[in-house]
Amino acid sequence: MGKFDPVKYISHRYSGRKPSTIRNIISQNVGVPGMLSLAGGLPNPQCFPFTGLSATLADGTKLDVDGARVKESLQYSASKGMPRLREQLMGMQTRYHAPPSQTDVIVGCGSQGLLAQTFDMLLNPGDPLLVEEPTYSGALAALQPVRPTFVPLQTDGEGLIPASLRSTLDGWDAAARGMPKPRVLYTIPTGQNPSGATVTTERRAEVYAIAQEHGLVIMEDDPYYYLYYGTPPPSYLSMDVDGRVVRFDSLSKVLSSGMRLGMMTAHPEFIHAVEMDIQGTILHTSNTSQVLCSTLLDHWGPDGWDAHVESVKAFYKQRRDVFLALCDKHLTGLAEWNVPEAGMFVWFTIPGVSDTLDLIMKKAKEEKVLLVPGQSFFTDGKPVNSVRAAFSVASDEEMDEALRRLASLIRANSDQ
Numbered sequence: 001m002g003k004f005d006p007v008k009y010i011s012h013r014y015s016g017r018k019p020s021t022i023r024n025i026i027s028q029n030v031g032v033p034g035m036l037s038l039a040g041g042l043p044n045p046q047c048f049p050f051t052g053l054s055a056t057l058a059d060g061t062k063l064d065v066d067g068a069r070v071k072e073s074l075q076y077s078a079s080k081g082m083p084r085l086r087e088q089l090m091g092m093q094t095r096y097h098a099p100p101s102q103t104d105v106i107v108g109c110g111s112q113g114l115l116a117q118t119f120d121m122l123l124n125p126g127d128p129l130l131v132e133e134p135t136y137s138g139a140l141a142a143l144q145p146v147r148p149t150f151v152p153l154q155t156d157g158e159g160l161i162p163a164s165l166r167s168t169l170d171g172w173d174a175a176a177r178g179m180p181k182p183r184v185l186y187t188i189p190t191g192q193n194p195s196g197a198t199v200t201t202e203r204r205a206e207v208y209a210i211a212q213e214h215g216l217v218i219m220e221d222d223p224y225y226y227l228y229y230g231t232p233p234p235s236y237l238s239m240d241v242d243g244r245v246v247r248f249d250s251l252s253k254v255l256s257s258g259m260r261l262g263m264m265t266a267h268p269e270f271i272h273a274v275e276m277d278i279q280g281t282i283l284h285t286s287n288t289s290q291v292l293c294s295t296l297l298d299h300w301g302p303d304g305w306d307a308h309v310e311s312v313k314a315f316y317k318q319r320r321d322v323f324l325a326l327c328d329k330h331l332t333g334l335a336e337w338n339v340p341e342a343g344m345f346v347w348f349t350i351p352g353v354s355d356t357l358d359l360i361m362k363k364a365k366e367e368k369v370l371l372v373p374g375q376s377f378f379t380d381g382k383p384v385n386s387v388r389a390a391f392s393v394a395s396d397e398e399m400d401e402a403l404r405r406l407a408s409l410i411r412a413n414s415d416q
Contacts, residue, residue, distance in 0.1 A: 004242040006269040009183060009217055014121045017276035023079065023283075040076070048074050055292055065295050073291035079278040080271070081107025081263075082287060085294040089263050095302065096225075097238040097247075097265075104271040106278075109285050111223055111248040111262030114274065116142035118246055118264065119186075121273050122217060123148050128182040130168070132160050134347070134377035134386070136193045136221065139186060150379035151182055157338040159199035160187055162206040169214045184217045190232055191224030191343025194377045194388035198341045201233040208239045216244065223250035223262075226309050228342035229317040243267035251293065253344075254312050259289040316344060316392070323391035323399055330403040334410045335387075344392040347374075352414035355383035359413050369405040 025039050053065040053073065065073070072082070080086060090105045108114035119142055123129060129148040131139075132155050154164035165185070172181045187207075189199040199207070211218050220236045237247040246266040251259065264274065278284060297305060320340060327337060327346065335348040353359055360373040374386025387406075391399060 004215075004244050006217075006243060006267045009122055010269075010273050011121055011124050013124075014273050014277065017273065017280060019276060020279040023279050042075060045071060045074060050074060053288070053291065055296075057296075061299075063292075063295050063299055065291055069291050069295070073287035075287075077284050077287050077290075079106075079275050079284050081105070081285065082290045082294060085290045085297075088294060088297045091302075092305070093237070093247075093249075093263075093265050097235050099237050099265070100239075100241045101243045102268060103237070103243075103265050104268045106264050106271050106274055107285050107290060108262050108264060108274075108278075109282065110252060110257075110260045111221065111250040111264070112138055112142070113260075114248055114262055114264040115139060115219075115221060117274050117277050118219060118248075118270075119143055119146050119148075121270070121277070122184050122219075122246075126179070127184075128177075128179050130165065130182045130185040130216070131379060132187055132192070133379065134194050134374065135186070135379070136188055137372075137376045139221070140377075140379065149179060152379055155192075155195060155197060157195075157197055158203060159189060159192055159195075159197040160203065160207060162203050162210060165207060166210050169210065169216075181214065183215060184219060185211065186219045186221065187236075188221045188224075189236065190222050190228055191340055191345070193224070193343065194345055194372070194374070195347040196338065196340030196343055196345045197347075198228065199233065204233060204236060205239065208236055208245075211244060212242065218245045220245055220247040222248060223253060224343035225249065226254045227313060227316050227344065229313055229320070230341070232342070237265060246270055254309060255293060255296070259293065260286065261289050261293055319344070319391045320346075322396050323389075326396075326400050326403050329400075330407040331410075334407055344390050346389050346391065348387045348389065350385050350387065350410055352410060354385050354415050356385060356387050357383060359409060360387055363409055363413065364406065367405045367409060369402045369409075371406065 022040055053070045055063045057063065085107060086105055093099065093105065123146050125147045127148050128151050130151050130153055133152040151168060153168065154161045169181060174180050189204065191198055218236050222235065225232055235247065236245045246264065249263050251261040264271065300308065323346060324339060334352065335350045337346050337348050340346060350356060357373045357375050360371050364371060372388040374384040374388065375381060377388065378384060394402065
């Protein structure tokens with residue numbers, strides 16, 4: 001393949017996005033000495049009822065946001081994110097991934113919002129999309145209005161199987177299929193939701209090589225990167241010498257899901273395309289969330305962030321270990337599962353139940369235990385014998401009782 005050109009991958013709809021004239025005028029002239037602005041329709045901050053912003057941390061420390069930053073956070077701001085937070089996040093990506101090609105960062109309303117925007121940026125209706133099976137149900141929901149043609153790829157306990165990707169692309173017959181070869185791969189490489197699988201270093205290198213060979217963009221959705229119970233395998237971003245990786249990171253799992261903060265790291269052309277969409281839709285992500293996050297990162301510094309991440313990893317690893325011990329206690333001989341190395345999910349295969357939809361959506365609810373039927377994570381909606389369970393918030397006693405109830409349901413509803 002020739003040199004990677006991100007512009008060629010941008011969808012028709014996103015290609016039509018133009019910069020906001022008003023936002024450009026203001027952003028290009030803010031801080032110019034002697035400049036008097038009658039351009040922007042900025043609400044006068046004298047009418048805002050807020051004058052301060054503070055937060056109390058779990059250790060009792062009180063964080064007071066600097067007065068100037070409070071004022072900044074109460075007004076409209078840059079669509080890419082507040083400058084100080086973007087600087088911090090770019091530094092974080094350099095420390096953890098050291099991207100070998102040119103990248104930029106944009107802040108979004110959680111990685112979910114950025115995912116939806118990127119699907120829209122890269123896909124026209126009907127375009128083929130390479131996707132793992134099973135895959136994240138939230139991504140499938142975001143893809144519904146885009147209406148891609150799903151091209152499922154096989155996975156196992158180590159995530160995406162490179163041979164499945166290669167055979168799909170090597171054997172692609174555009175005439176027979178009535179569509180061109182896929183140009184986008186959506187993958188969750190660490191603690192995959194729902195399967196909990198983590199792709200090995202060797203597989204990641206092979207997948208990236210296949211992407212280079214066939215001209216793929218890799219959408220690396222990695223919200224559980226900071227929940228890997230050890231040193232995670234190198235990211236696709238860290239391998240990306242071409243600029244073909246679009247990476248999504250979430251702060252929901254390590255700071256707060258309610259703050260709705262995530263980031264996308266990618267070639268500047270991809271970042272610019274998403275920025276244009278944000279300019280024309282939500283304008284920017286909540287400044288209150290951004291300034292609280294930025295103040296916290298300034299307070300912690302890189303060492304404090306690392307220490308917090310390690311404590312979060314240890315917490316979820318302990319949750320996993322308790323849950324797996326309870327799985328052994330209740331589900332041995334009734335279900336099969338792999339040991340997740342990251343994240344907060346265990347994926348059960350139940351040989352004795354060919355279709356878990358009714359079991360989970362009706363009978364389990366009647367027994368007051370909530371899980372997610374495997375059908376929700378497949379593109380074709382066909383019956384499957386799988387179930388996803390989360391061990392993130394239930395207590396030890398609740399997990400014990402929930403799995404006891406699930407075991408009883410399996411015994412009572414087995415096809416065998």
